[in-house]
Amino acid sequence: MSNGGITNLSASAERPARTFSGYAMLLLLLVAIVVQVAAIASLFQHDGEGPPLAIAGVILAPVALLFILCGFYMLQPNQAASITLFGSYRGNDRKTGLRWVWPWEMRAKVSVRSNNFISERIKVNDLRGNPIEMAAQVVWRVVDTAQALFDVDDYKAFVAVQVEAGIRAIGSRYPYDDFEHLEVTLRGNHDQVGVELRQELNDRLVVAGISVDECGFTHLAYAQEIAGAMLRRQQAQAVVAARKTLVEGAVGMVEMALAMLSEKNVVELDDERRAAMVSNLMVVLCGERDTQPVVNTGSLYQ
Numbered sequence: 650m651s652n653g654g655i656t657n658l659s660a661s662a663e664r665p666a667r668t669f670s671g672y673a674m675l676l677l678l679l680v681a682i683v684v685q686v687a688a689i690a691s692l693f694q695h696d697g698e699g700p701p702l703a704i705a706g707v708i709l710a711p712v713a714l715l716f717i718l719c720g721f722y723m724l725q726p727n728q729a730a731s732i733t734l735f736g737s738y739r740g741n742d743r744k745t746g747l748r749w750v751w752p753w754e755m756r757a758k759v760s761v762r763s764n765n766f767i768s769e770r771i772k773v774n775d776l777r778g779n780p781i782e783m784a785a786q787v788v789w790r791v792v793d794t795a796q797a798l799f800d801v802d803d804y805k806a807f808v809a810v811q812v813e814a815g816i817r818a819i820g821s822r823y824p825y826d827d828f829e830h831l832e833v834t835l836r837g838n839h840d841q842v843g844v845e846l847r848q849e850l851n852d853r854l855v856v857a858g859i860s861v862d863e864c865g866f867t868h869l870a871y872a873q874e875i876a877g878a879m880l881r882r883q884q885a886q887a888v889v890a891a892r893k894t895l896v897e898g899a900v901g902m903v904e905m906a907l908a909m910l911s912e913k914n915v916v917e918l919d920d921e922r923r924a925a926m927v928s929n930l931m932v933v934l935c936g937e938r939d940t941q942p943v944v945n946t947g948s949l950y951q
Contacts, residue, residue: 661795663858666732666740671721671747678717685710719752727762729794741794759794763862768812770868773820775835780872781825783816783835786865787850793858801857811853819846825871835869842866 724730724745732739733755742748743761750756770784789808791797797804819842820835827834835842843865850861871880 661738661793661799663741663793663795666730666742666750668732668742668744669749671723671749674717674720674749675747678714681710681713681717685714716752717749720749722748722750722756722758724748724758727760729759729761729791731757731759731794731798733757738795738799757798759791759797761791761794763788763790764808766808766812767867768809768816771813771816772872773817775820776822776824779825780874781820781835782868782870782872783820783866784868785812785816785846786867787812787861788863789850789854789859789861791858792860796856796858804857804859807857808854808859812850815846815849815853818849825869835866839866 722730724742726745728745730742730748732742732750734753739754742750742756766787766789768785768787770782772780773783775781787808791804801807822845823833823835823838823842825834826836833841846866847861847864850864854861
């Protein structure tokens with residue numbers, strides 16, 4: 650199965666291992682210590698020529714002590730241990746506290762706690778070919794210790810590489826910005842793109858038994874070589890949009906003024922005077938500076 654360019658060839662899957670409580674084995678360890686002390690005391694009482702059972706206790710008790718001691722290991726909360734026997738995976742232990750396995754079985758501890766990873770700023774070309782800088786913060790954790798240990802060489806390094814690849818894939822899928830808001834963009838649809846980035850990373854990291862709980866962009870900007878030009882473009886687009894809104898509003902106000910003048914018969918204007926009035930109103934409404942009124946002391950036509 651192919652996920653985000655990663656082919657899942659996993660032959661490992663986490664399963665419970667056969668382990669024992671370390672506290673029960675600790676009790677056996679104490680018994681072995683008592684047996685050894687009793688055997689040594691018995692030999693001293695008989696000047697080194699004690700009964701065969703005491704001699705056997707002196708010889709075998711240290712072997713038992715060493716055998717039991719070599720099998721102990723400790724697991725903290727949100728920690729797991731993968732058990733192997735001569736290179737063969739035997740299972741996984743997630744029970745916390747003092748644990749014990751056969752001394753010839755190897756233990757590899759893996760943290761299943763949440764990890765926080767912040768990527769470096771990387772340069773990506775967006776959908777329109779504009780170079781942009783991106784960085785992301787990812788919260789991930791191991792959900793399958795067998796895959797994390799045996800299906801990838803170094804699962805932490807694997808996370809770092811796949812996070813960068815996921816950011817590049819998402820960054821090239823959308824434009825950085827769209828002033829008309831007709832497209833999904835990296836800057837304008839931050840939450841939506843973040844959800845898609847999380848899905849992309851989960852698809853890429855499933856081969857390593859890793860799940861992404863949360864992710865989001867920590868840096869998103871045009872690259873330095875085009876940042877100035879794109880800023881001027883944004884400013885020009887903003888000015889054009891503002892002018893468009895201003896003109897549309899001014900035209901509506903002029904239409905309303907002329908309609909009310911005609912409706913209430915305040916004044917009758919011919920086409921020439923109507924055009925002059927429209928021109929004056931548009932200048933007043935669209936001008937950036939305050940207008941200076943001119944008082945006409947003559948007739949309407951002078």
